[in-house]
Structure formats: structure tokens, C-alpha cells
Amino acid sequence: MKSIAALLLLAAPLFAQGATKWEHDYQSALKRAKAENKVIFMDLWTEWCGPCQHLQKNVFPTAEATAALAKVVPFSSLVQKKDGTPVAEGTKLAEQFQLNAFPTLVILDADGKELRRQVGAFRSGAEFAAWLNAK
Numbered sequence: 001m002k003s004i005a006a007l008l009l010l011a012a013p014l015f016a017q018g019a020t021k022w023e024h025d026y027q028s029a030l031k032r033a034k035a036e037n038k039v040i041f042m043d044l045w046t047e048w049c050g051p052c053q054h055l056q057k058n059v060f061p062t063a064e065a066t067a068a069l070a071k072v073v074p075f076s077s078l079v080q081k082k083d084g085t086p087v088a089e090g091t092k093l094a095e096q097f098q099l100n101a102f103p104t105l106v107i108l109d110a111d112g113k114e115l116r117r118q119v120g121a122f123r124s125g126a127e128f129a130a131w132l133n134a135k
Contacts, residue, residue, distance in 0.1 A: 020060075020069045022076050026089060026112075029075035033110035040108040041072045041132060044094055047082040049102040051121035055128075062125025068132040072107075107132075 023029035033040045045052035059065055079090035079102070097106060097114065105118040122128040 020066050020074055022074045024076055026075065026077065026093060029073050030110065030112055033073045033108075036073065037110070038071065038073050039110070039115065040112075041069065041074045042093070042097075042106040042108055043074070043076045043103060044079050044090060044097070044099055044106070045076070045103045046080040047078065048080065048084070052103040055103055055121050059122055059125050059128050062128075064129040065125035065132075068129035072132065105131075 023032060029040050029042070032038075043052075043055070045055070060069070077090040077093055078087045079094045079099070080086055094104075097104070097117075101119045103119075103121055107115045107117070109115055118131055122131065
């Protein structure tokens, strides 16, 4: 019985992360944002970026971040692979939003207009949630 409880505790972050439906296509994110009357949280990242990996593995799956992400349309776009190879949609968005560092986190309205941004990673889910929930 204890081993089952331990497994459930270990799996809890995976269930929480799974509850968040991330978009990976910009047009789909815009369409969903309009349909749900929400803003878009856009994460532009690269595979070689340590802070980007930290966000995805240690921040976004937390209970605080998951709760905050439920209030927006989360959209993630890979800009470059580990070897520096560009990814088409991510590169186009990086140019459109004039990125110069990774990760860059952007809040957009349902029409794709930038409302605010954060360059760099957050240390915790609570810190990220506070930024995401700020008006």
C-alpha cells in the first residue's frame, strides 16, 4: 500500500502537467484564445537553452504554474534545435516578436498583440504564476 501511495505522489506532477493543454501551432493558439476569451502565454525556447529546460522540467509542471496556465492559452514554440538548426514557425515568431534572448515568455491578446514579456527563466512555479497572473 505504501508503494502505491509513493507512486501516486511521484506521478502527481505528471497528471497536473497533463491537465494543461498546450498549443504548438500559433494559429491554433489564436483561434482558441478568441473562442475561450483568454490571453495567450507564449513560450519561445531552444533545445540548447538551460533556463528553457529548467522552465519546462521544474516550473511549468508545478501546481502553482498549472493553476495559472489554466487561465490562459499556453503556447510553446521551439525556435532552434540542440545543434542550432532553426525550426520554421519558431524562427518566424522569434523574428516577428524581435527576440534576442532565450527563453522569452510573452503574453498576447487574442489578436496576437503583445501585452508584456519576460526574458529569462523563473526559479519557481509560484514566481511564474505571480508573473502570469499579474494584470
